[in-house]
Amino acid sequence: MSVATPDHRFLRALRREPVDMTPVWIMRQAGRYLPEYRATRARAGSFMGLAQTPELACEVTLQPLARFALDAAILFSDILTIPDAMGLGLHFVEGEGPKFKAPLRSVADIDRLGVPDPESELRYVMDAVRLIRRELNERVPLIGFSGSPWTLACYMIEGGGSSSFARAKALALEDAATMHRLLDTLAQAVASYLAAQVAAGAQALMVFDTWGGLLAPAAFREFSLRWLGEIVARLKAEAATRDVPLILFSKGANAHLEALAATGCNALGVDWTIDIGEARARVGERVALQGNLDPAVLAASPDAIRAQARAVLDAFGPHPGHVFNLGHGITPDIPPEHVAVLVDAVHEFSRRG
Amino acid sequence: MSVATPDHRFLRALRREPVDMTPVWIMRQAGRYLPEYRATRARAGSFMGLAQTPELACEVTLQPLARFALDAAILFSDILTIPDAMGLGLHFVEGEGPKFKAPLRSVADIDRLGVPDPESELRYVMDAVRLIRRELNERVPLIGFSGSPWTLACYMIEGGGSSSFARAKALALEDAATMHRLLDTLAQAVASYLAAQVAAGAQALMVFDTWGGLLAPAAFREFSLRWLGEIVARLKAEAATRDVPLILFSKGANAHLEALAATGCNALGVDWTIDIGEARARVGERVALQGNLDPAVLAASPDAIRAQARAVLDAFGPHPGHVFNLGHGITPDIPPEHVAVLVDAVHEFSRRG
Numbered sequence: 001m002s003v004a005t006p007d008h009r010f011l012r013a014l015r016r017e018p019v020d021m022t023p024v025w026i027m028r029q030a031g032r033y034l035p036e037y038r039a040t041r042a043r044a045g046s047f048m049g050l051a052q053t054p055e056l057a058c059e060v061t062l063q064p065l066a067r068f069a070l071d072a073a074i075l076f077s078d079i080l081t082i083p084d085a086m087g088l089g090l091h092f093v094e095g096e097g098p099k100f101k102a103p104l105r106s107v108a109d110i111d112r113l114g115v116p117d118p119e120s121e122l123r124y125v126m127d128a129v130r131l132i133r134r135e136l137n138e139r140v141p142l143i144g145f146s147g148s149p150w151t152l153a154c155y156m157i158e159g160g161g162s163s164s165f166a167r168a169k170a171l172a173l174e175d176a177a178t179m180h181r182l183l184d185t186l187a188q189a190v191a192s193y194l195a196a197q198v199a200a201g202a203q204a205l206m207v208f209d210t211w212g213g214l215l216a217p218a219a220f221r222e223f224s225l226r227w228l229g230e231i232v233a234r235l236k237a238e239a240a241t242r243d244v245p246l247i248l249f250s251k252g253a254n255a256h257l258e259a260l261a262a263t264g265c266n267a268l269g270v271d272w273t274i275d276i277g278e279a280r281a282r283v284g285e286r287v288a289l290q291g292n293l294d295p296a297v298l299a300a301s302p303d304a305i306r307a308q309a310r311a312v313l314d315a316f317g318p319h320p321g322h323v324f325n326l327g328h329g330i331t332p333d334i335p336p337e338h339v340a341v342l343v344d345a346v347h348e349f350s351r352r353g
Numbered sequence: 354m355s356v357a358t359p360d361h362r363f364l365r366a367l368r369r370e371p372v373d374m375t376p377v378w379i380m381r382q383a384g385r386y387l388p389e390y391r392a393t394r395a396r397a398g399s400f401m402g403l404a405q406t407p408e409l410a411c412e413v414t415l416q417p418l419a420r421f422a423l424d425a426a427i428l429f430s431d432i433l434t435i436p437d438a439m440g441l442g443l444h445f446v447e448g449e450g451p452k453f454k455a456p457l458r459s460v461a462d463i464d465r466l467g468v469p470d471p472e473s474e475l476r477y478v479m480d481a482v483r484l485i486r487r488e489l490n491e492r493v494p495l496i497g498f499s500g501s502p503w504t505l506a507c508y509m510i511e512g513g514g515s516s517s518f519a520r521a522k523a524l525a526l527e528d529a530a531t532m533h534r535l536l537d538t539l540a541q542a543v544a545s546y547l548a549a550q551v552a553a554g555a556q557a558l559m560v561f562d563t564w565g566g567l568l569a570p571a572a573f574r575e576f577s578l579r580w581l582g583e584i585v586a587r588l589k590a591e592a593a594t595r596d597v598p599l600i601l602f603s604k605g606a607n608a609h610l611e612a613l614a615a616t617g618c619n620a621l622g623v624d625w626t627i628d629i630g631e632a633r634a635r636v637g638e639r640v641a642l643q644g645n646l647d648p649a650v651l652a653a654s655p656d657a658i659r660a661q662a663r664a665v666l667d668a669f670g671p672h673p674g675h676v677f678n679l680g681h682g683i684t685p686d687i688p689p690e691h692v693a694v695l696v697d698a699v700h701e702f703s704r705r706g
Contacts, residue, residue: 164648164684165649166648166649166652166684166686169647169649169650169652169653170649170652170653173650173653173654173660173661174653174654174657213626214626215626215647216625216628216647216680217627217628217631218628218664219647252605252626254608255626255627272569273566273567273568273569273570273605273606273608274570274608275570275571278570294522294568294569294572295517296517296518296519296522296523296567297522299519299520299522299523300522300523300526300527301523301526301527304523304526304527307526308526327569331517331519
């Protein structure tokens with residue numbers, strides 16, 4: 001289990017190098033399906049209290065690693081820390097998800113946004129990264145992350161979650177110049193934030209473009225893809241971040257895999273609505289792929305979980321560049337034992353030689 | 354405006370024949386965004402009271418036609434009338450959507466389901482179709498519809514809406530034979546129900562596979578597509594329904610357009626996450642296409658609505674076989690004037706000669 005991290009199978013797979021078995025981690029692996037997470041969350045008092053206390057963020061980051069043979073840790077945090085640092089006041093309402101106290105309501109609101117300095121204004125994240133990295137002690141690599149500019153803009157304009165983010169889309173349609181000023185500021189902020197996470201110890205990076213897939217194709221290219229590309233370009237232009245594998249995950253945007261791969265990122269997250277073998281055929285010479293088991297499979301029986309894990313591995317085939325994951329985050333209803341079944345099945349079925 | 358229906362541009366477009374201008378209707382056009390709908394709904398007391406009273410269902414079906422130059426009417430009803438007729442007890446909880454009093458909880462529950470006789474057990478729907486058709490007086494064609502077997506099964510097993518329908522997916526994975534018995538019963542029921550709507554006066558049919566797109570590709574083919582194909586085969590085997598245009602709409606399933614077209618249906622609904630020109634290039638020689646403006650566009654300014662309507666028409670291009678629609682239902686927040694802007698723009702921009 002304890003391979004020194006530079007050669008860990010997770011990082012090797014992201015570089016499309018041969019591995020002894022397919023690495024696996026689970027989006028939202030430190031989360032509400034774990035009783036020990038719920039206990040720490042209760043001690044913290046609030047989601048933001050948990051995320052903003054490095055010792056507690058470290059504790060929950062490590063919890064799933066104590067239970068399962070996972071091949072990566074991911075910083076416990078939220079995709080919306082940047083707008084919070086910009087002054088929008090992130091908080092969580094039970095059962096309703098993230099909310100902003102001061103959503104963007106005017107062009108003036110947008111024009112007064114600054115790019116946060118990660119080491120001062122997002123210090124709690126950097127402290128958590130440093131602490132987690134130390135506590136991991138090279139067991140598995142640590143992933144840092146952020147939301148994408150488009151996804152951050154959606155929440156910042158709507159003030160919270162939405163089924164359609166119609167307000168954000170309306171701004172994009174009615175005043176594209178203002179939307180691009182916002183996205184430009186956010187792209188600078190995301191690139192700077194991810195670079196700071198690398199400086200603090202993150203060994204791979206992931207950008208969650210959770211709502212890119214809600215956009216019609218032309219709008220996706222203009223408002224989501226363009227600014228993902230800008231982030232990749234910024235990170236790949238700097239010696240300190242150039243060699244850190246960068247994963248882009250645009251959920252629901254399988255029509256755009258080629259364009260996403262062409263950004264120069266190292267890997268793409270893939271949701272479960274495409275055969276991962278087809279995704280590999282389309283882009284697998286350029287990037288590694290991370291995915292793509294339907295998260296709902298984890299609610300089924302252990303036999304069904306094993307069969308479906310094998311189906312994803314078989315669909316990808318005996319090629320380099322596969323990181324096994326779900327196609328979206330694990331849900332709170334999943335029995336933890338089912339995660340053990342999945343992780344062990346992935347390793348067992350993919351073992352080479 | 355008043356073309357005799359057999360040659361109405363809506364039916365001509367579904368047959369991929371030349372039209373004077375692109376026909377347009379709006380999914381959920383009789384709905385909560387209209388104050389007159391909310392008034393009738395309030396008089397009815399409940400959603401089911403409205404759907405089950407033919408005079409009121411007729412009234413709300415016709416309301417949007419009095420305001421907008423729409424090219425089709427769609428029966429006011431719900432996609433879940435069949436399971437209600439099977440005894441599951443459909444009702445609507447404000448803000449939560451459809452619920453069943455007696456969801457399917459065992460194999461025995463599934464095995465005791467019968468195929469409802471439409472003229473007795475769904476008489477209120479047939480009466481509504483007859484009344485609407487009479488009141489329409491050939492102004493525009495009337496569309497009948499049902500939910501798809503997979504979509505009905507999702508709700509019947511979960512007991513209501515769900516973000517993942519994990520319970521339905523688990524049954525499919527763990528006991529495919531039982532799931533297929535359920536889907537077979539539902540496919541028989543849907544085909545019989547749609548044929549009865551045609552006998553009552555429906556001039557086109559649509560099957561809403563609202564949750565097909567939640568399935569991984571292999572599961573989509575097995576549990577959704579297969580049974581859509583069965584419905585098409587049943588309707589195309591009968592002289593009474595063979596020539597009635599049939600539209601399949603699997604939301605979020607753009608990866609499967611070719612397979613959906615190969616069922617032998619006449620048209621495919623297309624959501625807004627694919628360029629409709631690309632969809633046409635893939636399947637447009639086999640089927641007409643219905644779509645695909647992002648519903649969120651209707652929340653933007655009239656200028657933006659006109660520009661985006663033009664973009665969809667331009668993307669489809671000067672080919673036969675386009676019925677303009679949204680890529681999903683209209684939402685309650687849309688100002689009715691915006692619908693007028695859209696409908697008029699579609700006609701204006703697509704007028705031939």
